[in-house]
Amino acid sequence: MIGGDLNHGIYALMLSLVAGTPLLLASLCCTPMRKIAAQALPLAAISALLASFLVPSYVLVEVPWFFMSGRMGLDDTGRIFLCVSAFIWLLAALSGRNQVDNDPENNRFNGFFLAAMAGNFGLILAQDMLGYYLFFALMSFSAYGLVVHKGTEEAHRAGRSYLVFVMIGEVALFLALVILADSANGLLLEDLIGVTIHPFVLVLLFIGFGIKIGALPFHVWMPTSYQAVPAPAAAALAGAMVNAGLLGWLRFIPLGEVVSPAGSLLFIVAGGLAALYGVIIGLNRKRAGTILAYSSISQMGIMTVIFGLGLTGLDAGDHAAFILILYAVHHSLAKSSLFLGYGVLANRKGPLSKWHIAGLLLPSLSLAGMPLTSGAVSKVGFKELTNFVGEPWLVLSGFFLPITAVGTTLLVLHFIRVVRHCEGSEKTGSTSGPGAWIASLLAVSLAIWLWPAVQIHVDYSIAAAKLWQSLWPIVTGGLLFWAWRRCVRRREIEARPFVRDINTIQGHCSGFDWWKKLHQVIGGIEEELKEHEVERRNNLVPYKSFSWFLRQEMKSIYSFNGVASTVKVLISGLSGSGYAGIDFFLRKTEKIMGRWTVVGLSYVLLCILFFFFLG
Amino acid sequence: MITNTLYSLCGLVLFAMGLFALFACSHLLRKILAVNIMSAGVFLVLVAAAYRPLGAGEVDPVPHAMVLTGIVVSVSVTALALILACRVQETSNLSISRNGLKVNDEEGSGG
Amino acid sequence: MSFDSPTWIVCPIILPLIAGLLCFLFRKNTFFIALFASLANLLSVAILLWQFLLLGPMRYSMGGWQAPLGISLRMHGPTILMLLMTAVSGLGITLYARGYFSFRIAAPKRVGRHERQERFFWPLWLLLMTALNALFLSADIFNLYVTLELVTVSAAALAALSGKPASQIAAFRYLLVSLLGSLSYLLGVVFVYKTYGVLDLQMLRQVASPGPGLQAALALMTLGLLLKTALFPLHFWLPPAHANALAPVSAILSGLVVKGSFYILFVLWFDIFASSISQNALNLMGVLGTGAIIWGSVQAIRQQRLKLLVAYSTISQLGYLFIAFPLALRGDGGQGAWAAVAFMVLAHAFAKSAMFMAAGTIFLHMGHDRIKDLTGVRKCLPLTSFAYAIAGVNLMGLPPSGGFIAKWLLLSSSLTSSQWWWSVVIMTGSLLASIYVFRVVSRLFVIPAGKSICACRPHSPLLEWPALVLAMIALLLGLIAPYPLLILETDTLVSCLLLGGGL
Amino acid sequence: MIWQGWLLVFILLSSFLPGIIIFALPEEKYRLRTSLNLFGAGIKLVFILIMNIGIYYGYNYEIRLPLIQGVELLLNADPLSALFATLSSVLWLLTTIYAVGYLEDSPNRSHFFGYFSLCVTVTIAIALAGNLVTFLLFYEMLTLATYPLIIHRGTPQALRAGRNYLIYTLGGGAVFLFAVVWLQTITGPAYFSAAGFSPLLVETHRTALVSIFILLLMGVGVKAALVPLHGWLPQAMVAPAPVSALLHAVAVVKAGAFGIVRIVLDVYGIDNMSRLNLFPLLTVASSVTIIWGSIRALQQDNLKRLLAFSTVSQVSYIALGMSLADQPLAVIGGLVHLVHQGLMKITLFFCAGNLAETLGIHRISEMKGVARRMPLTMAAFSIGALGMIGIPPTVGFVSKWYMGLGALAMDNWWVLAILAGSSLLNACYFLPILTSAWFAKQERPWPEERRFNRFETRLMLLVPPVITAIIVIVAGAVANAQISPLAWVRFILREYGL
Structure with missing residues (x-):
């Protein structure tokens, strides 16, 4: 027994250390011992990685006193997410330690980096709603520090739009949580099982977590932020933190427990649109971070679709949950690898070598669904899911998936081309060592082979027919890309900071006239949003015209102030210029009342009055 | 009985006249006199009140005592009023007989 | 003995x-x-x-x-x-x-x-x-006349004591008004005697019955006493007389003398002739009181001199005493009004004396009493400033002052007897009072940066402490409220259970 | 027992007597004054802790002084009083430390600290008031005690602010008095221990009781800064920072909110409130205030003014919680916000004072990059601001959470919308400050910089906000523990049988 207790204690300690280590290190950043924290940056993620392998599922840490009672534990879903996240954070930390070493602000960077890490780990472990919310908030707000880290005008703008959306997400989540807690009669995640979820809550959750994963109307922050953050942080942002949104959906809308046709429609439509939209806009962007962000939007769109499919039925839900996790792992590894690679290559001197190109191509094609990569496995899983769900969503596997695959291929090729051209243009400090990148490449290529649970899908995906199914969109995409590049006049891609894409679009996209109009419309909306942001920033007092309007309103509404000012005049002894008339009247009346004749009259009058009144 | 009522009425008329003079005249001395006439009127009414119908016993002594007291009070008050009037005339630059009393509230200073 | x-x-x-x-x-x-x-x-x-x-x-x-x-x-x-x-x-x-x-x-x-x-x-x-x-x-009512005259004579002489022309004119006017009032009262006494043949208050209470004689007598006596109490609109003599007198005299006149005539009036209306008073007459008193409250406050607000302000505030405060008239003799609200008057009189006597003393001290030190130049008096006269402020609290009727208890009782009786309009008057009066009180207090208590505005001459503690102590008494009157009520209650007249229990 | 009642008197005297002595102290007795102040604050805290323990174990503290029929001074400590009293005394201790540092070389300190002590005495007395009359008494005295603090600087703006303060509060006080008397004529003396008046009266005096409630609400609403009676509050921010802190977090505004709590829970009672259908009225009033205050705060560039409008908005959460009092959860949210808002707002005002005192910063536009110069101050400020927005694990979230649950339980969906909107608006005006302070680059030199040796500012200015900021986080993080504001509020609700 004692041994058992001891073991349990150790596991509990390990569990606590998962989020605790980064938090402790983050607080060290505020003390003179900040150098230690900077050195120990990777250590923070290692404890999480260890825990994800060692701590068994039954270990639960209950802290009833903490923040309306908290519970931490590591279930199967959490374990996968924790493992992947910890790995990505580890790589990001390793590359980040080198990259921001000579940055004067590196201490601040480390602090926010660690806090975001703690948030990310904590939310994976959280087994109660508020714990999830707490760590989610910690992660989201800390990531702001990463977004604005570079301190450029552009970074601040990105940070601002990031913050706006984070706030909207927080509020939506808050509302959703309140309603869920009310209907579930408990705060633990397991209380949610069997609870009917109001469609309104679904919408709120869609907004709250959708913002994190860049679901369609709420993706605006993503491209700017991905472009603005330093590459290591971007890897963490795109690889680990986006998953918090997916995990949130999985936690709060437990697939396999909930069926919601309306919800599935919402998720599938929004996801499908995002998948296409991300590709279309991404092709028109000229900076690597932005392009990757749109790729993320697109990929996350696909995952949203998977989630939506999971909402169509109970069995489908179970199925979809697994596919979703698989897809998420695949995307995280690939995307973080791309960012890490971009971080290595952005500041290189000289042209790219073959190896570099190959290193970029591996995760890129994996994203596109190249056979024998995790991408292919995931896409096959997606197809199985649509087959399982059946009509009306069967159409997705027939048209939607190949189209997105083609699009993704185009997009990643576009990305590689951009990276080739942006020699030494990004000022991200010194170039980081390639070690982390290489590790991530290994993970991309090996992960699915080492993951026992997905072997069925893997086997399935390497059947010959499937291989071709996965391959043709990539070939098509490659051919299209080649054709596009031939059509477009060769020109140096401008890579100066903050290019207003819409202004240069005509020169670049002459080959694709048919979507120029569409793009202009969409780009116009985005510009609009940006303009709005700029305006908001220029006036530190926000919404100036609105404020003017309010002030006018105040003047008319505030009749109480009118009373107050009258009293003020009274207080100043009525001597103000505008009230001389009243003052004069009062003085005169008082004088007249003092005349003997008037006194006599009032005396007699009152005498008579009293005489009669007394009767 | 009639005489008694006559006295009383007479006293009231005196009182009313004094009242009118007090309010209408601005001269200080006149005002003092008006007050005196008023008190005389009151005393007259009071004396009339002492009247007892024939055969109802002696005259009521209480009003007389009151009148005597009243006269004493009246005399002393008149003396004070006169002194004050003189003082007012001495110290103020106002021409009492013409303009009457003028107290300027706004400029009046305390101390 | x-x-x-x-x-x-x-x-x-x-x-x-x-x-x-x-x-x-x-x-x-x-x-x-x-x-x-x-x-x-x-x-x-x-x-x-x-x-x-x-x-x-x-x-x-x-x-x-x-x-x-x-x-x-x-x-x-x-x-x-x-x-x-x-x-x-x-x-x-x-x-x-x-x-x-x-x-x-x-x-x-x-x-x-x-x-x-x-x-x-x-x-x-x-x-x-x-x-x-x-x-x-x-x-008896004739002795009341004699004592009234005694009060008049000595008060008028005191008012003239300062020797300044303004004060002498005011004193003369005061004397004449008082004489008129006394004579008016005396005529009323004569009528009473003619009608009932008695002068003694106790006996009068027993024999008094409504009739034209009593009406005339009461009208004359009331008018005379109102003149002496300076109820609006017969208040014209009070501000100059009180404001121009020496400070201790002002305190006496405003704090005590007006209470004398009011006391007689009150005894006549509520003790002696209570049974023959009609509600109309009481309401008329209330209306006059309302006029006094409003007019006195407004005039106080527009004054530029401290002592005049305080004098006008007396007119306003006296108005409250008359608000109690329509509230008394009506249901169970009556006894409340009785006690209200007692508290009002007591609190006002102490507070107003303190206020005039404070004003006098300020005048002595500053050499003037222009309100707008009184900034920072607290610096050299802290106790006096506090005394003024505390007395002001009383006038505003803020708790726990005696004024508050009085206002509470008045409000309470007006609401129980469903005459809510009087409570509106009372509240308006307190708000106006707070305006004129704070007009001064806010200046006294602001210490401007830079040089001190009045040279602090050494003075005996007697100049500051009496005012403060009197103001404190007025303030704490609310806390010892059961005791005055006990005294009132012991009398046969007020046999109600005003006491909140506990004693 | 009688000595238990005297404990309440001692609690009041522990700040009253030092206050009176301080008035008499000459200006240059710095040490004596400071130690008197701190001594008083410490003693008071000890007394209140003793009282809290006693209350927890069911002792009854009560002392009464009958004045006239129906008017009785009654001090009575129930758990609700203890909540407010503890908050006031803890924050008073911190504010005193802060004020000593803040006013180190300014004139008229005896004056200031004297009123400061009186103000706290009166606030605690409001907390301990056992009936409506006693509440009224100290409520009015609070006006008088705070007025000199507001005009302390003696500048024309301060005088104007003081004047407006008086106009609003004395007007409100008059209305309140009127309402109290009227209520008393109908229901008899209103004690805070009884759960409202007899339900029979609801049938007979419906209109009168509704009118009285509106009048009472107007009376306390002035101090609680309910729109449209809030006009004085933003102007009163011209007072020195410790005063603003006290005004917003402990004394005046809180007294008004506390009054609303008392009226709803004790004077009327929840049942009567719903019988009279008064809750919607309060809900609307507080919701309008929450949104309006936030919107006005958006427009401000002056930091303290912004904070003042934020107070307008935040204090109405308490009223909002009360307006949903059919649901215990919402009451928890409202009551706990009484404490939480105080903690957060006092932190913010301390920090604003630090900025003004150390760097001469009064405007938000001057705050760019200030966190580099004053990291601890801005860290505390950030915690306070995040708390106001309602980010977990700060205390602000706890209040909002319970309020939201309560609103839901009453099916008041639109209250949820108000909560969400207010959070967003709070974020809109607080987050830009935080980002510009932490991440923007300093553009101009600070308006009036003063250097201090070791720390970013005077130590006595630095310690209080840091402590309160830590409490803001810790009290939120351990909300569910045995000893926390939330736990005490649950205890209060048990006492009310909710």
Whole structure:
């Protein structure tokens, strides 16, 4: 027994250390011992990685006193997410330690980096709603520090739009949580099982977590932020933190427990649109971070679709949950690898070598669904899911998936081309060592082979027919890309900071006239949003015209102030210029009342009055 | 009985006249006199009140005592009023007989 | 003379009278005579209070002569309260006057004049005290007339004491108005005597019955007393008289003298002729009171001189006393109004005396009383400023002052008797009061950066402490509210259960 | 027992007597004054802790002084009083430390600290008031005690602010008095221990009781800064920072909110409130205030003014919680916000004072990059601001959470919308400050910089906000523990049988 207790204690300690280590290190950043924290940056993620392998599922840490009672534990879903996240954070930390070493602000960077890490780990472990919310908030707000880290005008703008959306997400989540807690009669995640979820809550959750994963109307922050953050942080942002949104959906809308046709429609439509939209806009962007962000939007769109499919039925839900996790792992590894690679290559001197190109191509094609990569496995899983769900969503596997695959291929090729051209243009400090990148490449290529649970899908995906199914969109995409590049006049891609894409679009996209109009419309909306942001920033007092309007309103509404000012005049002894008339009247009346004749009259009058009144 | 009522009425008329003079005249001395006439009127009414119908016993002594007291009070008050009037005339630059009393509230200073 | 001998009742009259006469005789040490008299007065009132609580109301015929020819004194609850008020305020005023005159005499200019003023002040003040005490103790309406005249004479002389033209004119006017009032009252007395043939208050209460004679008598007496109480619109004489007098005199006039005539009025309306008063007349009183509250406050607000402001505030505060009229004699609200009047009178007496004392001290130090130049007085006169502010709290009727209790009772009776409009008047009055109080207080308490605005001349503590103590008494009157009520209640007249229990 | 009642008197005297002595102290007795102040604050805290323990174990503290029929001074400590009293005394201790540092070389300190002590005495007395009359008494005295503090600087703006303060509060006080008397004529003396008046009266005096409630609400609403009676509050921010802190977090505004709590829970009682259908009225009033205050705060560039409008908005959460009092959860939210808002707002004002005192910063536009110069101050400020927005694990979230649950339980969906909107608006005006302070680059030199040796500012200015900021986080993080504001509020609700 004692041994058992001891073991349990150790596991509990390990569990606590998962989020605790980064938090402790983050607080060290505020003390003179900040150098230690900077050195120990990777250590923070290692404890999480260890825990994800060692701590068994039954270990639960209950802290009833903490923040309306908290519970931490590591279930199967959490374990996968924790493992992947910890790995990505580890790589990001390793590359980040080198990259921001000579940055004067590196201490601040480390602090926010660690806090975001703690948030990310904590939310994976959280087994109660508020714990999830707490760590989610910690992660989201800390990531702001990463977004604005570079301190450029552009970074601040990105940070601002990031913050706006984070706030909207927080509020939506808050509302959703309140309603869920009310209907579930408990705060633990397991209380949610069997609870009917109001469609309104679904919408709120869609907004709250959708913002994190860049679901369609709420993706605006993503491209700017991905472009603005330093590459290591971007890897963490795109690889680990986006998953918090997916995990949130999985936690709060437990697939396999909930069926919601309306919800599935919402998720599938929004996801499908995002998948296409991300590709279309991404092709028109000229900076690597932005392009990757749109790729993320697109990929996350696909995952949203998977989630939506999971909402169509109970069995489908179970199925979809697994596919979703698989897809998420695949995307995280690939995307973080791309960012890490971009971080290595952005500041290189000289042209790219073959190896570099190959290193970029591996995760890129994996994203596109190249056979024998995790991408292919995931896409096959997606197809199985649509087959399982059946009509009306069967159409997705027939048209939607190949189209997105083609699009993704185009997009990643576009990305590689951009990276080739942006020699030494990004000022991200010194170039980081390639070690982390290489590790991530290994993970991309090996992960699915080492993951026992997905072997069925893997086997399935390497059947010959499937291989071709996965391959043709990539070939098509490659051919299209080649054709596009031939059509477009060769020109140096401008890579100066903050290019207003819409202004240069005509020169670049002459080959694709048919979507120029569409793009202009969409780009116009985005510009609009940006303009709005700029305006908001220029006036530190926000919404100036609105404020003017309010002030006018105040003047008319505030009749109480009118009373107050009258009293003020009274207080100043009525001597103000505008009230001389009243003052004069009062003085005169008082004088007249003092005349003997008037006194006599009032005396007699009152005498008579009293005489009669007394009767 | 009639005489008694006559006295009383007479006293009231005196009182009313004094009242009118007090309010209408601005001269200080006149005002003092008006007050005196008023008190005389009151005393007259009071004396009339002492009247007892024939055969109802002696005259009521209480009003007389009151009148005597009243006269004493009246005399002393008149003396004070006169002194004050003189003082007012001495110290103020106002021409009492013409303009009457003028107290300027706004400029009046305390101390 | 044992402690429960009825003879003690003459002490509040005799002692100040003798002291006053002695003050005429001796030129030196008059202050100590006055102080002694004030203390002895307080002591004898205390003994009377003790007797009263032990034995209840009493009557005393002077020299054994019975009414109607003799002079009889009576003592009941309201009397005791008024005597206490006079004695306590009187002691404070005596002490303050000492500080005031010695400060003035210490000034290099016009020493002789100031000395002369002091010499006349003491006997007149003691005579006034005598007259007031006698007034409160009188048991028949003619004696009330005599004491009223005594009050008038001494008060008018006091008002003229400052010697300035303005004050003499004001005093003369005051005297004339008072005479008119007294004569009017006397005529009413005559009517009463003609109608009923009695003068004694107790007997009158028994025989009084409604009729034209009583109507005329009461109308005349009321008008006379209203003139002396300076109820709007007959208040014209009060502000100049009170504002132009010397500070201790202002305190006496505003704090005590107006209460004398009001006391008579109140006794007549609610004790003697209560059964023959119609609601219309009471409402008329209320209307006049409303006028006084509003008009007095507005005039106070527009004054530029401190003492005039305080004087006008007296007019406004006196209005509250008349608001109580329509509320009394109506359902169970009546007793509340009774007590309200008692608290109002007491609190106003203390607070207003304190306020005039404070104003006088400020005038002495600043050399003027222009309100707009009073900024920062707290710096050199902290106690005085506090006294003024605390007295102001009373006038505003903020808790726990006596004014608050009075206003509470008035509000409560107006709401229980469904006459809510009076409560609107009361609230308006308090708000206006807060305006004129804070007009001054906010200046007194702001200490501007830079140089001090008034040179702090050394002065005796007597100049500051009496005002503060009186203001504190007014403030804490609310906390000792059960005791005045106990005194009122012991009387047969107010037999209601005003006490909240516990005592 | 009688000595238990005297404990309440001692609690009041522990700040009253030092206050009176301080008035008499000459200006230069710095040490004596400071130690008197701190001594008083410490003693008071000890007394209140003793009282809290006693209350927890069911002792009854009560002392009464009957004045006239129906008017009785009654001090009575129930758990609700203890909540407010503890908050006030803890924050008073911190504010005193802060004020000593803040006013180190300014004139008229005796004056200031004297009123400061009186103000706290009166606030605690409001907390301990056992009936409506006693509440009214101290409520009015609070006006008088705070007025000199507001005009302390003596500048024309301060005078104007003081004047407006008086106009509003005395007007409100008059209305309140009127309402109290009226209520008393109908229901008899209103004690805070009884759960409202007899339901029979609801039938007979419906209109009168509704009118009285509106009048009472107007009376306390002035101090609680309910729109449209809030006009004085933003102007009153011209007072020195410790005063603003006290005004916003402990004394005046809180007294008004506390009054609303008392009226709803004790004077009327929840049942009568719903019988009279008064809750919607309160809900609307507080919701309008929450949104309006936030919108006005958006427009401000002056930091303290912004904070003042934020107070307008935040204090109405308490009223909002009360307006949903059919649901215990919402009451928890409202009551706990009484404490939480105080903690957060006092932190913010301390920090604003630090900025003004150290760097001369009064405007938000001057705050760019200030966190580099004053990291601790801005860290505390950030915690306070995040708390206001309602980010977990700060205390602000706890209140909002319970309020939201309560609103839901009453099916008041639109209240949820108000909560969400207010959070967003709070974020709109607080987050730009935080980002510009932490991440923007300093553009101009600070308006009036003063250097201090070791720390970013005076130590006595630095410690209080840091402590309160830590409490803001810790009290939120351990909300569910045995000893926390939330736990005490649950205890209060048990006492009310909810």
